[in-house]
Amino acid sequence: MKDIKAKILSNEKTRYVYYKMVLDAPYIARSAKPGQFVEIKCSDSFEPLLRRPFSIHRVKGKGSRVKEIEILYEVVGKGTDVLSKKQKGESFDILGPLGNGFVLPRAHAPNLEPRAIIISGGIGAAPLVFLAEELTKKKIKTIVLIGAKTKKLILCEKDFKKFTSEVYVSTDDGTYGCKGFVSKLFHNILKTTESNFETVVYVCGPHGMLKCIAQICEERNFECQVSLEENMACGIGACLGCVVKTKTGNKLACKDGPVFDSKEIIW
Amino acid sequence: MTGLGVKIGKISLKNPVMAASGTFGYAKEFEKLVNLKHIGGIITKTITLNPRAGNPMPRICETAAGMLNAIGLQNEGFDNFIKEKLPYLSKIGTPVIVSISGNNIDEFFILAKRLDKIKSISGIELNISCPNIKCEGLVAHDAKETYEVVKAVRKITGKTIITKLSPNVTDIVKIAKAAENAGSDAVSLVNTFLGMAIDIETRKPKLGNITGGLSGPCIKPIALRMVYDVSRNIDIPVIGIGGIMSASDAVEFMIAGASTIQIGTANFIEPDVCGKIIKGIEEYLRKHKIENIEELIGSFNDKR
Secondary structure, rough: OOEEEEEEEEEEEEOOEEEEEEEEEHHHHOOOOOOOOOEEEOOOOOOOOOOOEEEOEEEOOHHHHEEEEEEEEOOOHHHHHHHHOOOOOEEEEEEEEEOOOOOOOOOOOOOEEEEEEEEEEEHOOOOHHHHHHHHHHHOOOEEEEEEEEOHHOOHHHHHHHHHHOOOOEEEEOOOOOOOOHHHHHHHHHHHHOOOEEEEEEEEEEOHHHHHHHHHHHHOOOOEEEEEEEOOOOOOOOOOOEEEEEEOOOEEEEOOOEEEHHHHOOOO | OOEEOEEEEEEEOOEEEEOOOOOOOOHHOEEEEEOHHOOOOOEOOOOOOOOOOOOOOOOOEEEEOOEEEEOOOOOOOOHHHHHHHHHHHOOOOOEEEEEOOOOOOOHHHHHHHHOOOOOOOEEEEEEOOOOOOOOOOOOOHHHHHHHHHHHHHHHHHHEEEEEEOOOOOOOOOHHHHHHHOOOOOOOEEOOOOEEEOOOOOOOEEEOOOOOEEEOHHHHHHHHHHHHHHHHOOOOOEEEEEEEOOOOOHHHHHHHHHEEEEEEHHHHHHHOOOOHHHHHHHHHHHHOOOEEEHHHOOEEEEOOO
C-alpha cells in the first residue's frame, strides 16, 4: 500500500450516470488484485473532506509495462460529482491497493473441475471485470450474470464477453435479457448447466441482492465470496467506521474485506 | 537547528505534533505510510477494561468541512491490548500514551494501576469525554466528577496524566481547573462536538447511534477559542486538538496557548499529515527566526 500522486489519463462518461477514469498509477497497477480498492482524495479543499473508496475496475498493460488502473464509478454524491468533473492531465492523491480481494478457486475434489460464477448487480460490476480477466487467464470456466433495474443500467456486458462467452443478463423490468432479479437468472442457470463442477460464486451489488445470492449458495453448498460496500473514512483499519458483523465478531470492510466469505456474514 | 522539543509532564517530546486517540489506531495501521518514530507522540485508540463491540452502523458520515462519528469506543479490552498491540507500540521509539476510558472511577483506577507497571508506556490520557457512549452524564461534563476520576488515577500512577476534555459544556475552564487541581499533568482539548445529521428522504438519522461527535476543519475556530480560554486560566500545559489540517493550523493553536497539538481527522485523509505538519512548523520557525518552539507557545499578541 502506498499513497501516491496519480495523473488522470482520461475521465469519460460511459453511459447514463456511469463514468470511467484511467489513472497513471504504476505501483498500484502492479500490486493490485481483483477485489481490492483505492481511496481517492477527490479534492484539495474541504469539500468533500474525506477520501472516497473505489474498487479497481481494470489494470492495463502487460508485464513490466503495467502502469494504469481504471476506476468505474457512478455519480451518487458530492465526491463522485467532483470526480466526474476532473479533467485529463489533473492529478490527485490515491492510496492503495487496499483490502483483501477475491480468492481464486482451487479444486478440492480430484474429479471436480473448478467453475466460477460471477454475479454483478448495477455498479457492482466495477470490481468484477478485473476478476473475470484473472479467472480466464487461469483458464477457469467462468459464467457471468449481470443484473440491473433496467436496460440502460446494465454495465460491462461487452467487457465480460471479451473473457467468456457465457454472459447472461437480466433486468428487473424486462427491458433487456431475462425479466426479474438476477437471483432468478441464477436459479435458471443452475438448472440448465452441468453440475459436476466445484462452483465458486463471486458477487457484488446491492445489499439485498448479496443476501439473496448468499442464501442460494448456502442451500447448494457453493462457496460464495461477497464484496461489501460500507461508508468509510481512513480505508486502512484505523477509524473503525466500516464495521461488518460476522460470526467471529466485528470485522472491517476496509482491512478484513471488502471481500468476505458469505457464510461468515451475519446478514 | 531549531528546537522543536516540548515537555508534557515527565514526557519529553521531540516535536509538538501528536497523533490523536481514535484516529491513529495502534500505530501499526500506518506503518507502511508514515515514519512513525518522527511523530512527537502517539495516543492510542481508547482502551477499556473489557472489550466493547461499539455502536451499530452507520458509524460515520461526512458533513460540511467535517465528519460525524459514532464508533462507540470499540476495542478488544485491556488484556488484548497488552498482548496484541503493546509489543509493536513499544518498539516505535516515540512516546506512547495510552488512552483509557471506564464506566466508573474503579475502572479508570484499575486500568491506570495496570498501565503504571509498564515501562514502555510514557503516559495515560483519560478519555472522560467520548460523546458516543451511553451512560448517565459524561465525567467531563461535571467538574466534581472530573476531579474525582483524575484524583483516583493520580493516586495510583506517577506516569504523566493527560485529561481529555469535552467541548460540550457551559464552562470548559472550570472543568480544566478541576483536572489541574486533582493533579493532572496536562489537559487535551477538545474532544468532538455532539452533533447529528438526517437523511431527508427517509427522515432517518445518518448515524446508527443517532448522534455522534463532530470533528474536522469546521470545529477549528471553536476549539481554538477554548484552547485560548483554558490556557490563560491554568498553569499546566494545554494540548490543542480540533480540526488541525496543516502546519499553519498547528502554529495557530500554539500561539493561542497550546504546548503541543494533536492531529485527528486529518490522519484519515492524509496518512502522513503529521510528518508534513512537523516540516511545516520547522519552516515557520526558521522564517520567523524563532530558535525554540517554547517561545511560540501562548505568544498571542492582544494589542490591536
